[in-house]
Amino acid sequence: MNAATADFAGSIVRWQRSHGRHALPWQASRDPYRVWLSEIMLQQTQVSTVLDYYPRFLARFADVGALAQASADDVMALWSGLGYYSRARNLHQCSQQVMDQHGGEFPRTAAELATLPGIGRSTAAAIASFCFGERVAILDGNVKRVLTRLLAFESDLALAASERELWERAHALLPPVHASEDMPAYTQGLMDLGATVCMPRKPMCLLCPVNEMCGASQQGRQQDFPVKTRKLKRSAQSLWLLHARRRDGSVWLERRPQQGIWAGLYCLPVFESRDQLAAALPQRARAGLRDDPAFLHVLTHKDLYLHPVGAQLATTALGKERGAWYDAAQWPGLGLPAPIRKLLSAAAAPV
Numbered sequence: 001m002n003a004a005t006a007d008f009a010g011s012i013v014r015w016q017r018s019h020g021r022h023a024l025p026w027q028a029s030r031d032p033y034r035v036w037l038s039e040i041m042l043q044q045t046q047v048s049t050v051l052d053y054y055p056r057f058l059a060r061f062a063d064v065g066a067l068a069q070a071s072a073d074d075v076m077a078l079w080s081g082l083g084y085y086s087r088a089r090n091l092h093q094c095s096q097q098v099m100d101q102h103g104g105e106f107p108r109t110a111a112e113l114a115t116l117p118g119i120g121r122s123t124a125a126a127i128a129s130f131c132f133g134e135r136v137a138i139l140d141g142n143v144k145r146v147l148t149r150l151l152a153f154e155s156d157l158a159l160a161a162s163e164r165e166l167w168e169r170a171h172a173l174l175p176p177v178h179a180s181e182d183m184p185a186y187t188q189g190l191m192d193l194g195a196t197v198c199m200p201r202k203p204m205c206l207l208c209p210v211n212e213m214c215g216a217s218q219q220g221r222q223q224d225f226p227v228k229t230r231k232l233k234r235s236a237q238s239l240w241l242l243h244a245r246r247r248d249g250s251v252w253l254e255r256r257p258q259q260g261i262w263a264g265l266y267c268l269p270v271f272e273s274r275d276q277l278a279a280a281l282p283q284r285a286r287a288g289l290r291d292d293p294a295f296l297h298v299l300t301h302k303d304l305y306l307h308p309v310g311a312q313l314a315t316t317a318l319g320k321e322r323g324a325w326y327d328a329a330q331w332p333g334l335g336l337p338a339p340i341r342k343l344l345s346a347a348a349a350p351v
């Protein structure tokens, strides 16, 4: 640590205590189960959405044992709409591993936590710091932005060596050993600063507790950091959805394969072309197909253009290997991708 950043940790801790976020429901707890659950939900999901899902998940699975005993279908159903469903699968597996291999107690160090399914290095550090006061650095997307600006860190984070170097710099900025009781406030403070002050587009440097030691702010180059040359390549795909209904209003849903889009979730049958969709139906059903308005669903790396095709079918029209008929009362209990859930609800709503 150089003289310029000597009191960085102290500034963050003091700011967190007076200006940071304190009312989020998971902040009231040092229970690793609750902290872990919130950290996994907050990956790639906005706080406002997690505020809705988190209490429902806890009401259904009050502790790690309850989650471990649940069926995968129950877990996916409660996760439905949060996206990034591998998180839910890992969450379930992780709970079972905690029960089977750790006697129902989460390990107390970041190094051990990081061996569990779905817990990466930064998440492990957050749990260990919040729950056990371990002196260990976090480096999620928000914190990378704060630290690369603070340090005017010119190295390209697309390179593994640069990322390693930033981890080392993050470690050097931690509160001193004798102040490790400050770790929860420090870790929370970095998260809060990234979320509420050092934002991607318009950082509010005048309100920032580390403005005077921030390299990017002094140079007026906030937008130059973090440096990352490898950009995500976006792609687009069109998919056709068979929205097959019976006279009683129930809908045909199939479970998706364990790989690929919406892996393991229940879904309307998906096809890569309208011809493929029509070919999957008995000849007599094809004439009655109805093309509903297509809509766009945006994923992180991909724009999906979804084309629902309605059909009124008899009970026996579709093969039973992968799917079944489900009525509206059953849909909330299934893990459905968000756009499919919306489509079914809109179609079932009274006109």
Ligand code: SF4
Residues within 6 Å of the ligand: 146, 149, 150, 197, 198, 199, 203, 204, 205, 208, 209, 210, 211, 212, 214, 215, 216, 217, 222
């Ligand atoms: Fe971010 Fe500005 Fe604070 Fe620097 S001074 S850490 S750029 S908010």
